Amino acid sequence: MPEPTTRVPDNLSPDYWLLQKYALDKHAIVAITDPDGRIQYVNDLFCEISGYTRDELIGRTHHMVNSGHHSKQFFEEMFETLKDKDIWRGEICNRRKTGELYWVETTISALRNDRGDLTGYAALRTDVTDQHRTLDAMRRLHEITSDRTAPIDEKANHILALGCEIFNLPIGIISDIQGDTYKVRFTLNPENALKPGDTFELGNTFCSETMGCRNAVAHHHVGESQTRHHPAYINFGLESYIAAPLYVKNRLYGTINFSGPEPRARAFGSGEIELIQLFAKWIGDELAREETDAELNRQRRLLNAVSAQAKIGGWELDLRTQHLYWTPITRLIHEVDEDFTPTVENGINFYDGDEARDQS
Structure with missing residues (x-):
């Protein structure tokens, strides 16, 4: 049996290297720059996650995707490490062309010629946005819901504002659905076009799909899907939609949903589906607590009445x-x-x- 080795055979065909590049391009976000940081090459994943075309990126620097999240010192220390060790590893927050933030786990290596001269840098990145988004959402949801003195409408509005920010959608609604009637319980939307108490026929909303399958539903570009025939798209022109059913004490109550008139550049990922389900769980618990408190207050009023009478x-x-x-x-x-x-x-x-x- 031959001994295992890490040495690459000399007689590999060009197809091997093409296959290796194909595998790398499918897994990693790749960019190669010159010594001054001007981009010389990007792969398809870089274009997909950043929202920029190759023509927009080549010859420019990574300042195009700079989110402003990191300090000047952060990048100075990064380049000092590259200068000393020829490699840097860490996480960077970037900004898509649409304005959305995304996080990448990054490895940057210095490229040198046979004489040891610096010829550029190669950066390999992995998208870790879902992990960051989930951890941040859980922290902020805990901050919102841990205040026992805050009224339910204040908590609901904070949760909707958080969802609109995370999903980058302008409309957030918590609905109370009874039979075929969809009632807006809480909402956050531009110019307050929707108000709590507004009612619609359930079949004219995307939430009919959510209630029907009793699971999370997401559409990133309704106009290019079979859902384009839905009354909600025909009547309201909503291109993007993500929602999850709300359960209150194991009873199907309604939905929490976020939507907008513009299509998203990318489909909703599994991390975003998990997030909307997490939102539904937290708001469901808050609504259950509201019902419990209302029942306790009712019993307390009865106790006061009996006490006063007797x-x-x-x-x-x-x-x-x-x-x-x-x-x-x-x-x-x-x-x-x-x-x-x-x-x-x-x-x-x-x-x-x-x-x-x-x-x-």
Whole structure:
């Protein structure tokens, strides 16, 4: 059996190198520049992700895709590393021609001739935008939803604003769908053309498809798809659409969806599908919490009414948050000020001695 080796055989045919280039071009975003950073070559993936044509890129520098995210010092240190070690690895945030940001894991190697003179740089990149977008969305969603005091409409508007930013679409809607009626529950849209409470026939919206398959749906260019015959496209001219069904306490409630009148340059990726599903999960949990709070308030009003009618004190303890509620009659019985906040610890002191503590 021959020994394994990393040496490339000398007698490989030109087809081998063509195949290698083909494989590299399919996997990596490739660019080659001269020593001054002017682009000499880009592959198809570079053009696809940046949105620029070869003619627009050749002879220019990477400043064309500079997002402004990184400082001048970042690039100075990158070139210092290339000068010292002939290689640099890291992540860079770039900007597409459309204005969208994208992240690439990058390896840049210095190219030298037989005399050791610098002849240029070769950069290999992998698109890691989905990973960055997901982590950033989860962090920001947590910030939005962790505030228990914020009302549901404020949280919903923040979530819609985040979605419009991430998907680069101008219209965001959380819908409440009952039967064939589509009602706008919350919305963010240019010039407030849509308002909460607006209703439509479900069949005239793209959400009929989302509700029908009960799964995420995405179209990046409706006019060039079979969906172009849909009433939503005919009536509203929406070219881009991404949505996911909303479940509230395991009940199909409606959808969260984002759309726009312009087609997207690229199809929605698997990472964006996962993101819209994540948005749906978080807003579904918020709507479920709203329903739970509404039911607790209803029960509290009933408790107050019964307490007042019977002149008997009442209290309620939320075992999850340890929040203790006293009815007005209970406050009257214990002769406390209006600003007194009952807790399990101070509340037990209003009852007689060890017997009350043992019962607690």
